[in-house]
Amino acid sequence: MTTGTPPRKPTGARRSRARTLLPIGVAAWVVLEIWLGTVVAQAIGGFPYFLIMVAGFVLGAVVIKAAGRRAFQNLNETLRRQQQGVVEAGEQRQQGNGLLLLAGLFLMIPGLITDAFGLLLLVPPLRTALSRYTERTLEKRMSAAAPGSLGNAFQQARMRQPGSTVIQGEVVREDEYPGQRRDDAGPRPPITP
Numbered sequence: 796m797t798t799g800t801p802p803r804k805p806t807g808a809r810r811s812r813a814r815t816l817l818p819i820g821v822a823a824w825v826v827l828e829i830w831l832g833t834v835v836a837q838a839i840g841g842f843p844y845f846l847i848m849v850a851g852f853v854l855g856a857v858v859i860k861a862a863g864r865r866a867f868q869n870l871n872e873t874l875r876r877q878q879q880g881v882v883e884a885g886e887q888r889q890q891g892n893g894l895l896l897l898a899g900l901f902l903m904i905p906g907l908i909t910d911a912f913g914l915l916l917l918v919p920p921l922r923t924a925l926s927r928y929t930e931r932t933l934e935k936r937m938s939a940a941a942p943g944s945l946g947n948a949f950q951q952a953r954m955r956q957p958g959s960t961v962i963q964g965e966v967v968r969e970d971e972y973p974g975q976r977r978d979d980a981g982p983r984p985p986i987t988p
Contacts, residue, residue, distance in 0.1 A: 828906035835907060851910045855902030858917065862895035894922050963987075 836844040869892075894916055901913030916922055964986050 848905050851902045855899040859899035862892040866892040
């Protein structure tokens with residue numbers, strides 16, 4: 796069965812470095828977590844290790860719940876201020892909760908290395924420094940990107956499919972209008988791009 800699109804020909808394009816190294820890094824991380832878990836479980840015993848993993852999961856759930864509640868309260872406060880017209884352009888930005896959510900996720904994932912990363916992200920000065928570094932890096936990359944390329948990315952991706960044609964227009968169903976029907980012989984407005 797064919798779909799009407801020609802088969803893709805291999806272009807010989809190389810995979811990016813991230814696509815090559817990411818699966819290797821994830822596999823190495825899993826192996827390291829398992830090895831470290833077995834070493835620690837042999838040293839302190841299986842039940843205390845299990846209790847540490849359960850405590851990490853519970854702490855992660857509490858952190859995620861608190862960060863989500865704080866984000867919801869910040870959203871409500873911002874919406875209330877916008878409705879009242881109190882929000883100013885130079886208003887101080889509130890700290891985001893993304894790194895707190897990431898810390899909770901790291902704590903919920905079983906393993907000592909992820910728990911250590913999660914606990915480090917709970918330290919406020921480290922979290923603030925990492926947030927500023929990430930923000931600066933993203934701003935630098937966004938300013939270096941071609942202007943207008945991000946806003947139309949989905950439309951460009953949709954339009955670049957081989958063998959596809961996109962015609963912008965409006966569909967009008969004539970059976971929705973009561974009364975007399977429009978004659979097809981009359982003039983129609985042109986379709987504009």
